[in-house]
Amino acid sequence: MMTAGAQNDRLLTLLRVGSIYAPELLETNDILIADGRIAALGRDLEIPAGWPIRVVEARHLTAVPAFIDQHVHVTGGGGEGGCGTRCPEITAHEIASMGIGTVVGVLGTDSISRSPADLLAKVRGLKAEGISAYMYTGAYRVPPPTLTGDIQRDLAWIPEVIGLGEIAISDHRSSQPRQDEIERLVSDTRVGAMLAGKRGICHFHLGDGKRGLEPLRRLLTDTEIPADQVIPTHVNRHPALLEEAAAYALAFNACVDVTAFEEPGDGLSAFDAVLRLLERGVPPERITMSSDCNGSLPEFDTQGVYLGMKVARNTALIADWQRLVREGVLPLESALGIISTSVARVLGLHDRKGRIAIGFDADVALLDSELQPQQTFVAGKCVYDVGS
Template identity: 80%
Template sequence: MMPIDDRPPSLLTLLRVGRIFAPQPLEATDILIADGRIAALGRDIEVPRGWPVRVVEARDLTAVPAFIDQHVHVTGGGGEGGCGTRCPEITAHEIASMGIGTVVGVLGTDGISRSPADLLAKVRGLRDEGISAYMYTGSYRVPPPTLTGDVQRDLAWIPEVIGLGELAISDHRSSQPRQDEIARLVSEARVGAMLAGKRGICHFHLGDGKRGLEPLRRLLTETEIPPEQVIPTHVNRHRALLEEAADYALTFDANVDVTAFDDADEDDLSGFGAVSLLLQRGVPVTRITMSSDCNGSLPEFDARGAYIGMRVAGNSTLMADWQRLVREEVLPLEQALGLISGHVARVLGLDDQKGRLAVGFDADVTLLDDDLQPQQTIVAGKRLYARDGSPT
C-alpha cells in the first residue's frame, strides 16, 4: 500500500520549480493545482492570504508531464512454463518511482488463471492508491475473454476499458486468428468505443513469426479501418521486424510502439536503438511511442517452441532507454517527452486531459533532476512518490 497522508487537506497546491517543459519549454516556473487539475501556470504566483494552500519548493527540479505506460502486466504476466512461472503483480510504488502516473493494464498469454475481472479489480485498486489506471479487455486469445461477454459492451459500459488487447499475431502462442477474425474484432472495438466516446484502440502483440506485420497491412489495405485504430507493439523484437515497422509507419502514416526490452540481445533492438533507427528511416517522432511490458514474462523457447526459462520484465529499462535518447542528443527533451507522455496520450485518446502541462489538464507532474531521474511523481495533484522519502 502507498503511504497514507494524514495531514489536513489543502484545497490548493503550489509547485515552485526551476523549469517547466509542457512539453515545450515555458517561461513559467509555478504550477497551481486545484481539485486535481492545473489551475494556473506562471511566475511568482501569489495565493490570497488565508487560502488553504500547500507550497512545494522544488527550484532545483524540472517539471514535465507525468509519464504514461500503455503496456503493463499489472496483475503479472507469464505462465508459459506452468503455474510456477506466473509473474507477480506490480505495485503503485513501483509505478510512481519511475515517474509514471498513468498505466494501461494487459493480460497477455494467460487469460485463463487471470481474467479481465482480475485485471479490472487491480486497475481499480491502483486508482484507489492514486495511480491513473486503465485496461484493455481481452488477451492473446481469439475470441477474447471479456467482462460482459462482448467487446462492444466492455468498451461502452466499463469506464476503465479503453481498448482491446493485447491480441497476439505472428507468434506461436497466439490463437492464429484468420484475417476476417482480426477485422471483425477491430471493428467491434471501434464501434463500442464510438458509443462511449473513446478511442478504443486495438493493441497488437507482435511475435517473431515470419508473417510480421502482414495481418495489419492487410487490415488497413482491405478494410476502412483507420490506422489510428491499431497499435502494434514489440516491433523491435528482431531487426527485420523493426525495418518492417518503419515501412509500415511510413506507408500508412501509422503509429508503432517500441518495447524497452530488459533482455535486448543487441543494442540496435533496445528501446534506445529502435527509436533511433525508426527516426533514421524517416518515421516522424509523433508516430513513435515507448512502453515497458512491465511485469510480463521474458520467456525463452528452443527451436521447437518448447519453454526453457524466463525472467520478469521491469520498468527501469524504459526510463534508462528514454534518458539515453536525450543524453546522447538523439532527441531534445521536449520531443523525447512525447514518446512516453504526449504521443501516448494521443494514441490512447486521453490527450484532452493528459500528456501536457496546461490549464485544465490533469495535474499529473513528474519532477526530474538534472540527470533526468524522477525525484517526485504527482498524479491528480497528489504526490505519490518522493525519492528523498519525504511524506507523500
C-alpha cells in the same frame, strides 16, 4: 520535501519549480493545482494569505507531464512454464517511482488463471492508491475474454476499459487468428468505442513469426479502418521486424510502439529501436515506448519448447528514454512525446493527459538534472517522493 500522504489537509497545491516542459519549454515556473487539475501556470505566483494551500519548493527540479505506460501486466504475466512461472503483480510505488502517472493494464498468454475481472480489480486498486489506471479488455487469444461477454459492451459500460489487447499475432502462442477475425475484432472495438466516446485502440502483440505485420497491413489496405485504430507493440523484437515497422509507419502514417527490453537478446533496445526508426524517417510523434512491465520474458527453443523466463521491469523504459535525451538523439520536448504526449494521443486521453496545461489532469513528474524522477504527482497528489 512533502511526503506522499501529507497533503490531504490542503485543497490547493502550488509547485514552484525551476522550469516546465509542457512538453515545450514554458516561460513559467509555478503550477497551481486545484481539484486534481492544473488551475494556473505563471511565474512567481502570489497566493492570498489564508488560502488552504500546500507549497512545494522544487526550484532545482524540472516539471514534465507524468509518463504514460500503455502496456503493463499489472496483475503479472507469465505462466508459459506452468503455474510456478506466473509473474508477480506490480505495485503503485514501482509505477510512480519511475515518474509514471498513468498505466494501461493488459493480459497476455494466460487468460485462464488471470481474467479481465482480476485485471479490473487490480486497475481499481491502483486507482485507490493514487495511480491513474486503465485497461484493455481481451488477451492474446481469439475470441478474446471480456467482462460482459461482448467487446462493445465492455467499452460502453466499463469506464476503465479503453480498448482491446494485447491480441497476439505472428506468434506461436497466439490463436492464429484469421484475417476476417482480426478485422471483426478491430471493427467491433471501433464501434464500441464510438458509442462510449473513447478512442478504442486495438493493441497488437507482435511475435517473431514470419507473417510479421502483414495482418495489420492487410487490415489497413483492405478495410476502411483508420490507421490510428491499431498500434503494434514489441516491433523491436528483431531487426527485420523493426525495418518492417518503419515501412508500415511511413506507408500508413501509423504509430508503432517499441518495448523497453531489459535484455534485448536478438532484438534491439528501445533506445536503438527509436534511433533506427528516426533514421528511417519515421516522425517522432509516430513512435511510442512502453515497458511490458511485470510480463514474462520467456525463452523458447526453435521448436517452441519452453526453456525459462525472467520478469520484465519498468526501469529500462526510463533508462532508454533518458539516454535518448542525454545522447542528443531527441531534445527533451520531443522525447517527452514518446513517453507521454504521443501516448496520450494514441490512447485517446490527449484532452486531459500528456501535457502541462490549464484544465488538464495535474499529472506531473519532477526530474533532477539527470532526468531522474524525484517526485510524481497524479491528479495533484504526491504519490512518490524520493525523500520519503
